[in-house]
Amino acid sequence: MTLQQLNYVITISENGSFNKAAEVLYVAQPSLTSAVKELEKEMGIIIFNRGGKGVTLTADGAEFIAHAKQLYAQYDMMMEKYIGGKGYKKKFGISMQHYSFAVKSFVELVKKYNTSEYEFAVRETKTKEVIADVASSKSELGILYLSDFNKKTITRLLTQNNLCFHHLINCRAYVYLWRGHPLSSQHFISIEQLSDYPCLSFEQGDNSSFYFAEEILSANEYSRTIRATDRATMLNLMVGLNGYTLCSGIICEELNGDNYVAIPFRYGKGEQPDTMEIGYITRKHTTLSSIGQAYLDELKNYLGLSNIVCQESQIQLDSPFSKE
Secondary structure: OOHHHHHHHHHHHHHOOHHHHHHHHOOOHHHHHHHHHHHHHHHOOOOEEEEOOEEEEOHHHHHHHHHHHHHHHHHHHHHHHHOOOOOOOEEEEEEEOOOHHHHHHHHHHHHOOOOOOEEEEEEEOOHHHHHHHHHOOOOOEEEEEEOOOOHHHHHHHHHHOOEEEEEEEEEEOEEEEEOOOOOOOOOOEEOOOOOOOOEEEEOOOOOOOHHHOOOOOOOOOOOOEEEEOOHHHHHHHHHHHOOEEEEOOOEEHHHHOOOEEEEEEEOOOOOOOOEEEEEEEEEOOOOOOHHHHHHHHHHHHHOOOOOOOHHHOOOOOOOOOEEO
């Protein structure tokens, strides 16, 4: 087994066909096919189901690719550390729930690097895919949140995937809506006041669980709900339908625009306020690459945590928190 063969099968799995992978890798398809057959013979498994419309991973293949990505990611990190600027194109990817502040930090990171020397990737995606991306080394870091409600389920999933969660910041629930919304002038908003308006949430897939919801208070019952798959659509629904979503209150006006506001959520009498514990996930027993650490520094700086040790910070936000 060679690193070249690992790169071949990873590229095939990502492109779904030998033809497309050959184009990406700049190798002849017969050479690619031969290399994969040799690898399958050596490993004693079939990695791909071949078909007229492309290829899919077998059960053995899916497990093999997961290990291959982890191994190849370690190779990438070693090349970055020891080869550095000697012609090797370094890679950095991050996956996240839909957080504009995390995207803003990514933007600031990329500005400081020569994009001709790096391959960058940012993925706003479903909660389970954030975990899967980091577990498979598709992304070096993942950004998500824990709460009293979802912590047990998410932590169990992280443990199963050999991942660990690092605390960044604690936030209370905010109602996020557009400035033209009838409730936008309120100092606090209760669940009763929201009953006439659709609650917007990010779709988590056909077999989704509310434990994977990106919005805090996902266990509440909402009379009107609409699901979206991306942040731009979510913002459009806020304007077009007077919809709202529940969030951390950390908003980036530079990316989302200044037409939206975050207003503290008012809990009922005797109700205990929920807390969003936002943090990042990494693979266990791994050290961040230099660019991974640089991204984390940008993130901490944006959140105002530059002088705080992440794992020990216990910040509570009791007022709107908006970065302009």
